[in-house]
């Protein structure tokens with residue numbers, strides 16, 4: 148680090164280091180994660196010491212595999228067989244955020260520099276990971292202490308209509324993604340997603356469209372009673388975010404057609420109607436609406452497609468997820484124009500650290516600082532730690548640049564950092580105050 152270039156790394160400046168230390172000290176409210184029960188943490192494999200999580204499991208459960216190759220776990224179950232091949236699969240990923248966001252986890256939790264990892268270090272790292280996952284204490288320690296997360300919203304896309312939580316720091320929510328597709332029972336593959344099954348279980352009739360709407364509202368009431376804090380839709384993975392205003396009569400007309408009989412247009416009309424209906428229920432039950440925008444089915448996931456709907460539903464609180472990546476400027480102008488819109492930077496630093504830094508800077512220029520939130524959006528301790536550290540670093544870097552350029556006072560930068568990591572979620576979801584456990588005395 149003797150080169151003059153080191154002077155250009157803002158992370159070496161005292162301003163950055165003070166800001167980062169302060170942001171690290173803020174007990175975070177993570178508005179979006181996918182942490183399953185300990186027994187259900189994905190990608191356990193067979194090893195000579197039994198079934199468990201390995202270094203392979205950590206990478207396989209990361210975003211790295213979305214667009215990079217990873218050697219499958221070998222039938223021998225031997226780490227050395229896997230590593231001999233796998234170590235070369237990272238060659239084209241060294242600058243990728245989908246690779247780099249996990250590096251802080253290896254560095255801070257295991258004291259390993261993954262960019263320079265040796266075979267001996269990899270073997271030791273693998274053994275430590277396996278040992279850490281013998282019980283759920285590792286998750287608790289990493290999430291609540293090392294990543295300093297106080298509360299975590301859990302989006303249970305594997306069991307959408309259930310609201311039980313497996314961890315004391317977990318906050319439940321209602322994932323409405325598949326609910327909105329419910330033109331017919333044949334639209335549902337998973338029993339846990341199925342409102343018709345829910346109706347049977349709760350002895351509600353669900354034969355007519357009117358009855359279906361009653362069942363949907365019963366699910367909202369159940370969610371609210373069970374402590375669900377908001378709604379979440381990930382329809383951007385399946386369809387366009389352009390939701391037309393469709394009449395109730397039209398939705399009733401196509402309701403009841405089995406999946407193989409309903410046309411694409413009819414199903415789309417039904418879902419469009421339901422999305423507007425869910426926006427109304429979001430306001431009625433005071434459940435703000437988290438919507439996946441950006442990176443998904445990119446032909447139709449630009450957040451601009453939601454603007455007419457947002458304008459027509461001023462009582463609904465919309466939360467645009469992932470900063471609409473790559474449409475971060477579009478997301479910014481929507482929040483600038485509509486006071487019922489928040490932006491959530493969840494996943495954004497993991498997608499592109501550079502764009503996330505730019506997003507924080509641009510958004511703070513065009514909207515009040517109480518409108519930005521964050522989330523880690525991953526599945527195990529290492530991913531959550533990595534994404535959280537990456538986010539705290541990115542926000543600190545974005546703010547430190549403004550402080551160094553004389554565009555922001557350091558004390559105001561500190562305040563903004565705390566707002567994004569914590570206070571903005573508490574303000575938008577006031578009932579979270581009852582769930583605080585780290586900081587109760589000072590709130």
Ligand SMILES: [Zn+2]
Pocket residue numbers: 179180181302524
């Ligand atoms: Zn997610």
